[in-house]
Amino acid sequence: MKSSEEKSLRYVLRHYKPGTFDTRRAIRKFELRRQGHTLHRTILMWVLGVAAIALFVYGLYGWFSTAEKVEPWTQLTAANHTETYVLPDSSRVTLYPESTLRYQKGKFGRRERSVLVSGKAYFRVNPDPACPFRVTGRYGTVRVLGTAFEFDEMSREGETVVYVTEGRVAFAVKETFGGIFLYPGMAASLKDGAGMPEEMYPDVPNPAAWATGTFVYENTPLEEVLRELSAYYGVRLSSEDTGKMLTAEFDTDEGVDGIVALIEQSLGTHINKE
Template sequence: MKDKEERKLQFVLRYYENGKLDTRKALKKITGIAYQNKVSGFWAYLSGIAAAILICVVSYTLLSRKEHHTVLITADAMVTRYFLSDSTLAILSQGATLEYDTDKYGKANREVNMSGKIYFSVRKNALSPFIATTEYAQVKVLGTEFEVTECRKDTATRVYVKSGKVVFKGRYGKNGIVLTKDMCGMLTHGDEMPVAVHAVSPNPSAWATGKFIYRNTPIDEVLKELSLYYGTLLYASEHERTITGEFKTDNLGEIIALIEKTLDIRIIQKEQ
């Protein structure tokens, strides 16, 4: 058997037990439970009628209002992770908002409105593109990981693509630009078309992914990114070195110690 097939077999064997994953037994179990629920549910339904009538009377005026099925998520105090119904993950930075229609999302479309900075990891679905709309811009994707930033104080909307491919355009524009892995795009508010720009740092989405990843990155570039991220000033005793590795974002001291030890250099930290 091929390697993958062998791995699948090993996985099955690791958990195989006689009598487990018995489909017919499981079906019998849940149809039994469902039947019980149905019977008790019926009585609960009858006994609840009085309460329901009461609620109906009290909320009569409310019933004439139009029903809303929009969900609005706001990251008030800290970075917030949120899974949409199609398993798309949205990581909202502080102050960001995400809004979508629960009746339509994942069924008729996959459209969300947003503001602030949000990192998306979109579940692939070739039949239903994911569309994120901000006040000025729109990003359309099939399945990828990317970040959109549009803050009130900014005069431009920025998009960074971590993997996959997106189409980035002005909100009401017809044409946009295609951005692929590690590319950044910027739409200056008032312009029709966005432009591709260089990423400010190697890991623009470290705040969301919790990781700094470097591949032969010059030490000065690494320290510049870390300085910006942690709001401090970092200098290396040598400049002609490069780093390859992954670091978690939760402890700057640990990152510095690791770099110092691996490259045998000194890193000087100055508070800003």
């Protein structure tokens, strides 16, 4: 016999004694047991097969679902001159030449309004306490609720500089929380590899004049005013009355000659232009 069960059955039949063992009943029971094992194995294999097919189909469904959920990126650019764009939440961004901004339109506004910046950009963010606005560059991240500020990774090599004109921003290392808070007129710099931004004085009184279109001076030393105007218009301005203070507001469109004439009239001084 091939199996151990069949050998056991032959042993029982050889030692059978009348009145103590029913041979036919034993054979029937043995056959039913063997059929039961066969049926059990068949059902088990069927269940495993169905489960494998279901797992395969579920995997395909998950893959296709994930593929369908990949959001395309929208890219805004500025080539040779500044460009101003309106974002889906009606916030406005002005890009400095050779700068770009990217965001995923389908995800923008879900819990957070998130954009990626390369270069320099000025933001005027619509307030929305339920949905913070986040700007991320190579080194730093800025989070705001509603404010106006400049995000600059172009002017200084290996640094992110943030300058605030309205409201309040939280400035931190990229992909981290915490950091420092900045208020109107404040600026901070984050160097590549640093663990925390450091507060700094802006190089000029109006770092974001290129985007706002205005120069605002409040009791500002004339020397600082002339230094900013010289850098902005690409000229060299000087005056012997460097101790005088200026409080005024000018549009950048007025041009350097128009602004210089107004300053001379206001302060009763003479400004040299080279």
